[in-house]
Amino acid sequence: MDFRDTPEEAAFRQEVREFIAREAPKLEHGAGIDVVSGYAQVFVQSQGWFKKLGEKGWIAPAWPKEYGGAGMTAMQQFILNEEMALARAPRPLHLIIGVGMAGPTLIVHGTEEQKKYYLPRILSGEDIWCQGYSEPEAGSDLASLRTRAVRNGDDYIINGQKIWTSIAHLAKWMILLARTDPDAPKHKGITYFILDMKSPGVEVRPLINMAGGQEFNEVFFDSVRVPKSNIIGEENRGWYAAMSTLDFERSAIGSAIGLRQTVEDIIRYAREHTENGSSMLHLNPMLRYELVDRLLEAEVGQMLSYRIISLQAKGLVPNYEASIVKLYNMELNQRIARTGMSVLGPYGQLDRASKWAPLKGRLEHMYLRSVGSTIEGGTSEIQRNIIATRGLGLPRGD
Ligand SMILES: Cc1cc2nc3c(=O)[nH]c(=O)nc-3n(C[C@H](O)[C@H](O)[C@H](O)COP(=O)(O)OP(=O)(O)OC[C@H]3O[C@@H](n4cnc5c(N)ncnc54)[C@H](O)[C@@H]3O)c2cc1C
Structure with a gap:
């Protein structure tokens, strides 16, 4: 087993190292810490750094270049992640659901209008996203979710509840899984929506974790209207869209x-x-x-x-x-x-x-x-x- 870099990988590693040494803020608390963990001050101090990462396409290294990513191979992403971790450089964890889930799903299943509107706002950090999957009775067995979406003209009306929704209190948008066909087999009656968290009828209630942070929340939907144009992919095929990702580096x-x-x-x-x-x-x-x-x-x-x-x-x-x-x-x-x-x-x-x-x-x-x-x-x-x-x-x- 040879762990050494090829000459191209070594050159890329050097580029990453120099960039981090030049641009990354030297913070007392170090890597991986941002607003999600409650270190708001560190997060604010890292804004300039996140912007510089974004300019290089390194906020979303796996996304294709045409959508503002860096189009990196898995090995390049690995080197970037490895060097960032070794240098304890702050990571924009508040963007993780937008960059890691919502964006890739839109790139694969979204309409041109959706891509044009949402993707740049994810990369700029303008819009934070949250993930509305888990419910009180649906966690490991996610496909048994019960939040309902009923068609009403050009809209859907959403009623139900999500739980453990990380950063819902900060998010502008939610990727929401809701049941549109209660009579279909459970994986087949689910639709994937983009939900505006500021819509009337959305209520976010904090859940304080035992480490003392408001990381996740309960989210209640009381007759919330979502336009049909906010469906990702096709009605009743949300489960399959929700499971798709780009070719990410998954080594952790x-x-x-x-x-x-x-x-x-x-x-x-x-x-x-x-x-x-x-x-x-x-x-x-x-x-x-x-x-x-x-x-x-x-x-x-x-x-x-x-x-x-x-x-x-x-x-x-x-x-x-x-x-x-x-x-x-x-x-x-x-x-x-x-x-x-x-x-x-x-x-x-x-x-x-x-x-x-x-x-x-x-x-x-x-x-x-x-x-x-x-x-x-x-x-x-x-x-x-x-x-x-x-x-x-x-x-x-x-
Ligand atoms: C810090 C944190 C952040 C989270 N953020 C989000 C978020 O942003 N959005 C979101 O949608 N969800 C989020 N979740 C929810 C998370 O996805 C669920 O908690 C998880 O999927 C487990 O579901 P559950 O809590 O309903 O437990 P259950 O599925 O009810 O499980 C209860 C227990 O039974 C066990 N169990 C269940 N099924 C089986 C099985 N088939 N075989 C063996 N054992 C089983 C489980 O392992 C567990 O020990 C978050 C959770 C945490 C802790």
Whole structure:
């Protein structure tokens, strides 16, 4: 296995490195942190950087150039993501649903008018999008969703409820899945809409997560009117449009590197921190083993990412392999947070508002926030089901 770059990849990596060194803001809190995590100040300080990324097409590296993306190959996206993570450069996470879901779906299924109107506003950061899929009775079994859309002249009238809708309180638009044919088999009676979050009858109620942030919300629809022209694709074929994506890089290398950096931060803290003159590693020698385990696991996470990118570089589409990465990284996220808490001791409970919080309170936030990471985007059980059936050929459990 040769992990070295080809000459072209090395040149591209160099270009990315120089760009980051020149343009990325040097922020105290570092990578991946923006308004979604509640660090509004960091988000504001990163606006100029996000604009520069946008000018290069690097906000949406996978989108075709004609739509304002960079038309990058999966390998180029991998290098960009890897370098951004290594440099802890802030990522525009508030644009993730627009760039990663709404935009690609519109590029493939949208009308020319829809593409012309919505895509530039996604890339400029002007419009934030949210994803209205999950409902109180429809999460893992999403196709059983019950929010109704009933045709009325040139409009549809929407009634129902979504839940866990990340950044709905900031969003201008929602990609909404609603049932248009209750008599059809469940995957076949769903339509995909673009919903204006400012429409009369839309109510967003905050859900405060246990890390203290308003990240997600409940969204209620009381006879909300959506024009027919806001359907993405065809009526009753929304399920299939919602499942389509562009050819994204799916290695999650950014998250793997972020996990490794956190382990390294914890090790550095453990090495430097003393109590009454003794290093905690002397006071609790077993901690050394735990740190070694986490570092090895972080390395495994990185190797799993390399496996995905090597599949994509050969033109193959990762399937259950992407579930392996999601499952492994998100469970590791929780183990690292627990190890971090053991190392930090009682001080680990202080949040970032306290000047005494070790590592600027990042571990405290990670410890609480990482609980949700094995639920969002498909729970660990669902990922195991995918790996069992598609990867190992085992029978379905139901
Ligand atoms: C931080 C966070 C952000 C989110 N953001 C969004 C968002 O922006 N938009 C959105 O639409 N949704 C969002 N979600 C919702 C998320 O997609 C759902 O929570 C997830 O799909 C699980 O659905 P559920 O909560 O209804 O749990 P359920 O599907 O009811 O599952 C309950 C439990 O049963 C298990 N289970 C269910 N089915 C099976 C099965 N077949 N086999 C084995 N076990 C099973 C699950 O693993 C889980 O442990 C977010 C969730 C979180 C935590």
